[in-house]
Amino acid sequence: METIKKILTSVYGNTFQQQDMAELIDLILSARKAITRSRKLHWDEEDIVLITYADQFSEDNKPTLETFTGFYNRWLKNTFSLVHLLPFYPYSSDDGFSVIDYHQVNPVAGDWQHVAELNRSTRLMFDYVCNHISAQSAWFQGYLAQQAEYEGHFIEMDPDTDLHQVTRPRTSPLLTPFMLANGETRYIWTTFSADQIDLNFANPAVLKRMVDVLLTYLARGGDYIRLDAVGYMWKEPGTSCIHLEKTHLLVKLFRAIADFVAPGTVLITETNVPHRDNISYFGQGNEAQMVYQFPLPPLVLHALHRGDAGTLSRWAASLETPAAGCTFFNFLSSHDGIGLNPLRGLLPEEEILSLAQAMENQGARVSYKNNPDGSASPYEINVTYLDALNKxxxxxxxxxxxxxxxxxxxxxxxxxxxxxxxxxxxxxxxxEGVVRSGHNRAINRQKYPLHEIEPQISGGNALRTDIFVALRHLIALRKTLPAFHPDSVMQVMTLDSAVLAFRRTDKNNHTLLCLFNVSDQPVTLTLPENNYLDAISVQEITGNHPFTLQPYAYYWLHS
Structure with a gap:
């Protein structure tokens, strides 16, 4: 508790009154008493996350969470250890990320009992949309109505303020005009859209409300908490307003609260930025336990697009082992597109543009951001990963x-x-989803009637069935291999420009040699002297002899 108080003083100084402190401490202590379920304290090779929407599947007259839980129990219960339910709260836009009420479940999905029912089958990851709230929320509507309890909850700015240094993730205006109940116009900070109103964390009342939201999610079963758009939380005109010191202090605060209330909770920061900035959210092992490995999706795509693993290999070799108790949250695809900003500094700008253009030519939609000099740069490729990889x-x-x-x-x-x-x-x-919604990201967010999708993954659609079966099989195998413990060491090897090669070794010296031919040509290698057994195909391979990897072949080799 002393850590929490110390951080609060560092952020707010004397503006955090004794009464504010007492109310916040009461909230935290009450939550600690109420949360009795133990969490898994350490991750291992069996931890694999499924990312999904709560309304991914539908049945007539059923809450979609009930339908999803049935699907999960039939098909996936033994495959995944944790489900990331993308925002399942009432919302007004951005497929859930413009939250109207943090404390409620979208009625289409069900209610908190439906969340609890899924939680009986799997651990859960919730989104903590901490930077902004819906313009239709009671908080913002109360502010517009000039209700005293919402005064100072949002960031008012003179429209003539020089804000050119502010980092912009979108091309929409930073300030949006709104009319108050008395007819006056206020210009309000809106980082992402006119419907997503940034919260004013400089106001202790906002912090108290948002800590209450965090505690609700911990009490409702969130083992992993994703801090959405967290890098933008604290604003100071005259700065970039991203990754500021007080943003990091707030992440430390959330971590200290979660550790105190529900040990084993994992915080994951969503900061789609260059690698050095991204890993800064590990802090000194006292901020997030995980950060998204944002360079991985575009680098794997780049490697297969070029048939060359060189950049991917060099980047992998440069990765430093995170501090104890920290690791990466790895993914290739998500509800968002494939971010290109993490490539900046790893690839020349012309190669990034070339990749974006090639994807566009294959049917992807590319989103652009405004630069301070007035130019625009591609920041996201919107596409399913299956279609991104293929012509x-x-x-x-x-x-x-x-x-x-x-x-x-x-x-x-x-x-x-x-x-x-x-x-x-x-x-x-x-x-069709893109045309219907008018949003590029809809290309990778299709929802399905259950009676249509289940036959397709069980033989009715050969492509879907092959992938569904093969991927679940590979996951099941991975869970049996201790060398894939998240904390196991990786040693990258240089064998051929078309081959990504690395060893994974755990603390008990279990080792796997992993080989991936990213090209459309056979590659012949001579492996280090040893006898190998491929965990995937159970093929025996003798070292010190020529060994050919067929196009797009992959091996996890026991030595």
């Missing part, structure tokens, strides 16, 4: 090989792997 005229057998190679890399990489539901289902681009 439109490729046959399905080749699609599956490339796709499974990419996921064999994901599952072998140091950290905890997460797989997006659309990848597991072998989904193609939903172009």
């Amino acid at each position: 439109q005229d490729d046959d399905d057998a080749l699609r599956v090989r490339r796709f499974m190679l990419a996921h064999a890399i994901l599952l072998a990489f140091p950290g905890v792997p997460a797989i997006y539901i659309q990848s597991l289902l072998g989904s193609r681009n939903d172009d």
Whole structure:
């Protein structure tokens, strides 16, 4: 508790009154008393996350969470250890990330009892949308109505303020005009859209409300908490307003609260930024326990697109082992697109542009951001990962090989792997969804009636079935291999420009040699002298002899 008080003083100084402190401490102590369920204290090779929407599957007149839980128990209960339920709260836009009420479940999905029912089958990861709230929320509507309890909850700015240094993740205006009840106009800080109103964390009342939200999620079963858009939380005009010192202090505060109230809770920061900034959210082992491995999706895509693992290998070799108690949250695809900002500093800008253009030519949608000099740069490729890896005229057998190679890399990489539901289902681009919604990201967010999708993954659609079966099989195998413990050491090897190669070794000296041919050509290697057994194919391989990797082949070799 002293750590919590110390951080509060560092952030707020004398503006955090004794009464504020007492009320906050009471909230925290009450939550600690109420939370009796023990959490898993240490991750291991069996931890694999499924990312999904709560309304991913639908049945007539059933809450979608009830439908999802049934699907999960039939097909996936023995595959994944944790489900990331993307925002399942009432919302007004951005597919859930413009939250109207943090404390409620969207009625379409069900209620907290439906969340609890899923929690009986798996651990859960919740989104803590901490930077902003919906313009339709009671908080913001109360502010517009000039109700005293919401005064200072949002950031008012003179529209003539020089804000050119502010980092912009979107091309929409930073300040949005709103009319108060008395007819006056206020310009309000809106980082992401006019419907997503940034919260004013400089106000202790806002912090208290948001800590209450965090405690609610811990009490309702959130073992992993994803801090959405956390890098933008604290604003100071005249700065970039991203990754500021007080943002890091707030993350430390959330960590200290979670550790005190529900030991074993894992905080994950969502900061789609260059690698050095991203890993800064580990702090000194006292901020987030996990950060998203954002360079991995575009680097794997770049490697298969070029048939060259050089950049991917060099980047992998440069990764430093995180502090004890920290690891990476690895993924290839998510509800968002494939971010390109993490490539900056790893690839020349012309190669990033070339990759974006190639994807666009294959049917992807590319999103752009404004730069301070007035130019625009691609920041996100919107596409299913299956379609990103393949050309439109490729046959399905080749699609599956490339796709499974990419996921064999994901599952072998140091950290905890997460797989997006659309990848597991072998989904193609939903172009109709983009047209219908007007949003690029809809291309990878298709929802399905249950009676349509279950037959497709069980033989009715060969591509979907092949991927669904193969990916679950590979995950099941991965969970049996101690060398894939998130904390196991990775040693990258240079064998051929087309081959990503590394060893994973755990604390008990279990070792796997992992080989991935990212090209469409056979590659012949001579492995270090040893006898090997491939965990995937159970093929025996003799070292010190020529060994050929077929195009897009992958091996996890016991030595």
